[in-house]
Amino acid sequence: MDIPALLTSAGMNIGISVGMFSLYSILRKQPLNVKVYFGQRVSQGRTRNETLCFERFVPSASWILKAWEATEEDIFASGGIDAVVFLRIVIFSIRIFSIAAILCTFLVLPLNYFGQGMERVIDSNAMDLLTIGNVREGSRWLWAHCFTLYIISGCACTLLYYEYKNVARMRLEQVNRFPARPSNFTVLVRGVPWCAVESYNESVGKFFGNYYASSYIAHQIVYRSGAVQTIMEDAEMMYNLVTAAPAKPCEPNADRCGLCGERSNSFKATSSESETETKNRKIEDELREKECEAALVFFRSRYDALVVSHTIQSADPMLWVTELAPEPKDVFWQNLCVPFNLLWIRKISVFIASIVFSVLFLLPTTFVQGLMKIEYLQSVFPWLRGLSRRSYYVNLITGYLPSLVLTVFLIIVPPTMMLFSTLEGAVSRSTRKRSACVKVLIFMFWNVYFSNILSGSWIERMGKLTVTSPRDMITLLAELIPRQASFFMTYVMTSGWSGLGCELLQPVGLLGNWLFKCVLQKEEEFCRPVTFSYHTEVSRVLLFGLLGFTFCILAPLILPFLLVYFFFAFLVYRNQIMNVYFVKYQTDGSYWPLAHNATIFSLILTQVVAAVLFGMKKSSSASTFTIPLIILTALFNVFCKNRFLPVFKNRAAKVLIEMDRDDERSGKLEEILEKLTTAYNQFELCGVEPPGKEEKPKKGSNGSLEDLAIVKTGSPSAEVVVNGGSPPAEVVVKSGSPSAELPPPPPPPPEPEPNIVSIN
Template identity: 60%
Template sequence: MILPALLTSAGFNIVICVGFMSLYSILRKQPINLKVYFGQRLAQLQPGQKNHYFFDRLIPSAGWLVKAWEATDDDIYTCGGLDGLVFIRMIVFCIRIFSVAAVLCIFIVLPVNLFGQGVEQRTPESQMDIFTIANVQEGSTGLWAHFFALYMISICAYALLYIEFKNVARMRLEQVIRYPTKPSHFTVLVRGIPWAEGESYSEAVKKHFSDYYNSSYLAHQMVYRSGAVQRLMMETEKMYKVLTETPINEYVQPITQPITVGCSHIGGIPVPFKTPEGSTKKRKHDDKQDMKDQEVAAAFVFFRTRYAAMVASHSIQSKDPMLWVIDFAPEPHDVFWANLCVPHRLLWIRKTLVFIGSILFSLWFLLPTTLVQGLVNIEKLENMFPVLRGISETQYANIISGYLPSLVLMCFVLLVPPVMMMFATLEGAVSRSGRKKSACCKAIIFFFWNIFFYNLFTGTWWDRMSKLTVTGLKDMATLLGNLIPGQAPFFMTYIMTSGWASLAYELMQPFVLIVNWIFQVILMRKEGFGDLYTFPYHTEVPRVLLFSLLGFTFSILAPLILPFLLVYYFFAYFVYRNQMLNVYITRYNTNGSYWPVAHNAAIFGLIVMQSVASIIFGMKNFGTGSSLAFILIIFTSLFNLYCRHKFLPLFSNKAAQDLIEMDRHDEHSGKLEEILSRLLSSYNKFGPRSGNHPNDLLSAEYKVTGSKDSETSRKR
């Protein structure tokens, strides 16, 4: 890529960002857009509370930047939860490490690259090579500058990663203590319940936990299938709400025949209806048989203490690991009810099919990636296809080779998060936060391979397809070592188009904005449209981590990429803080589980950086630096193992010490009975037809036997 093409791309993206930011600062002040840009704020208001906004409505301003800067970590935690705070810390980590890299590489490494004499023939295509390590001659003493920067960046990364891992692990432990009455602390999700002839799943669950957890078992709640009948019942519930809110006494004649008031449970909500007295017993028998037929091999099991729930969730219940599979239950509002009906024995088949589907999707994505690299190397494209000759000489050549490739790639990348979310759903995730995290991990792997590695390989192929024949691993290493620095300009344009422009798009929320206008202007609905979304971690986390991989890889090879990265991360710091404070509503989170993903991505970026440096140092006849860079790879791997052994268990388990102390405190203070009484109805009203039907039987069981058992257990 030539320098004018890079400058053209930069100009386009700067104009887009400035224009969108100015337009956003005006649109956010308009009362019609409050639900679009202040969904989080509106959700925190009380039902009768009024909010007034006084703005200079038609003048662009930067007030939102000041408010995002002044917000504290506690404010971010209150609005975005621990996941939101962890995501901001990812961005802060990238700002810190790449600020260090920018100081080292721009003031020490870049002058060495500029004054090198490695590029003998200065052609338009090699204009950017003088800023990279490709311009350093073999055996030059200037390579010590690159080696020094490599070691300093690695050491700073180790220190920052260790500190952040430790802090996030501490916050995760504090999260358990901060919310002591969460239902998930006392509840486990049981799947793979074995089927016994003449016995329902509910009876099997009660028998199993009464036998093996008699002193700690409280009650259970079955999961039921949802289908056409369930949808009909939900519609009936809506009709009932409408009827109860409408005064109909003057229109309905009083009923004179004797009746009995009954109760039907729809999604855990009691709906009164009236039936003849003679049919009450028959209806109860039919409801019981219907519930038995609709049961699935999954249930929520409640325990009297947090410690008992933890012991059950970490124990193998039978000799067959596919039966009685127990995990901590998600929070009630986090449960993904549709996947609870999937038999546990079929999950491995689903995961296999998803793995095959991911491979096929990756193979399909090679087509647009190859097309993008063809647009970057427009001269090579003209030589292969004579019909296209003359395009490079037009006045639009800089736009085609500078801005268009990254724009085309970004458009195709927009398909990735929804596809990965679909794959995560098909895998059988039982929680919404787990589904989003699974989609995030899949998108990261996809981005690292298809956007980073494959663009390197295809760019290499386009550049040297007729000049170098690869005959072995040594030739491949030589090829990559020579041509990886040359791909830096393309990734600079990608950072601007997919990074800068996407942040402007995130601020504007154009889709939600247009739909909100349709609701209020055309459909005349005063409530508008908005405040419906949680933060898109599966979209934003992969982008942030992909750019960190680019920063690590090219920091000492092509230092000019670092200013583009720092602009993105500083801009992202303000944008995402503003969105968490004002826009997105937090309904569920993973309690900081995204940080191990970010840590692994950073370690991977360090290893790639050190591996590429070792290869290039060897090619430049700098054997000492090549050997020491290889030793650095080993040290990075050992550092990663140390962090995983020290901190990672805190992300998959709860501390037994904290749980036992919380149980003792609740028992001594008399709060335990109150917590357990609320626990029984916690998983009723959130899902489609969840809960033991009827619910009053479960409550009655606790009132009759639960108090007696708890008193007995205290005596023990």
């Protein structure tokens, strides 16, 4: 790619980004878009009325100032520790690439430009003149590149160490900040063995009551749930009704569901003990049929739960598998029903599906590189030669269109990887999102970075690219990476700069909200508070970090583009975390080890490529001197894993024991244990009614209440069942007590009008 094509892409992305930022500053002030741009603040009740004024229709940068002035405590209060860790990743990138930009702009870039003299500048305006490829073989200037690489690697490792230390400290403080978390006392048990004599519920109670009698409190069995299970049950019920139930004529006053016959407004009371016992037995049978081989077991202390979760409970490691339970709102109930012995099959299937998806994605990657190498394709496809007569079209196709096409294709990657992570059997939503983040990151590294480099070279050589060994691969990367610098510059502008504008605008929520309110005239809100897409944004930031490290000494011109992205990402994500995204669950900073490993991989890849490239440039001393840097970086990674990583995988027994003793001395332990057994209410958290429980009244087609409501009377053997109908209703108690008339229920109070979020 030449300089005019790069400038064309820069101009278009700058115009799009400025337009989106300006449009956002206007739309965020409109009361119609409150739930779109202030969902997090609305969920916390931080609202107030806003008057109509001219300033609402004028672009402003007030949100930038607020995002800049926000402290880390404000970010923690709004987004939790995960939001703080994500912004620490962005801050780390700003710091290290600021250092790299200063060194490479004043030291490396001039050496690359003047590597073979000024005579080539007159004959060519290609970007290759600004890369290390312009340095002649055997040049002593390559020592400057090696020296710069040492400084950047040393600064990166130092910053990584302090960031890892701070995040580990915040994670330990998180335990002390929330001592009454139910997950501290709860163990998730999977692989409960099946027994024909007793149910899963009875097996779990007997096992833990026998072996952990002193610490075991109670347990809660997990029941099958989810949309698929509901559809299967409804289909089975309808089949039984059609095949088994005899057809009966509709009676005019029959007590039915309202589909036929006249509506009855009478009350019936069923007080027969035999009917009650039959109903209870039926409910127990329904619950037993829905039991899964998983349960949540509650213990008296945090330390007891920790010991049980890290102990093998049976000689067969596939039975009675234990781990610490997630938080109640973090549990992914559908996957708890997956048999534990089938998880390995799911993981292998997902692994194969991920490979197939990555291979299929090579098609759009090759197409993108074909747009960039259009001059090579003209020899194969003569009809493309007409484009070269118009330079503007060539600059647009080779400069802006490839990065745009790749960005559009990459939209399907995060939801696909989230689906794969769900099929793997993650037991918590946070674990599922982190697993999706790992998959997206690996996909980005391979399909965006390596595939574009290799496919671009394959098109240049028209299919003659051959790699026979890992050594050939490293040599090829060292030769090809500098040539792809211009493409990745345009990708940073399109996916990074314009992507931040889309992040601010929230186009899906904005269009949906307008459609519901303005077109469909719906009273309910389309937009609800959404959680932050860590699996998408963390992967993008780390991919740009890989680009920054690998190109810092090979093609330093990419660093200013990256710094612009990281600086605006710091402001945009701060604004979104404080205003838009709702915190439902946390991973307690588990994204930092992923960021640390990705950064170490980027550093080692940069050092290996630089060492090979120095050898190709016939500077054996600089190449040899780079090898100790690779070893030191690998040793630093081992040190950090031994020093900090255990904090992210386990909980300190000393801290938990001290917390248990403090709660026992203060009398808070009994209060915590009382609330423990009701914290994991599967039916309430899933938003469904348990079997045997009547559903809440809801409106029928004619607006009347048609469902049943149960009213307990003072008599233990009497129960009043209310049939639907518009009030007033007659009440007849058939339990031996005299008839009574109950007044109709009062109408619900009118809902207060929501206030408008403050946008000052």
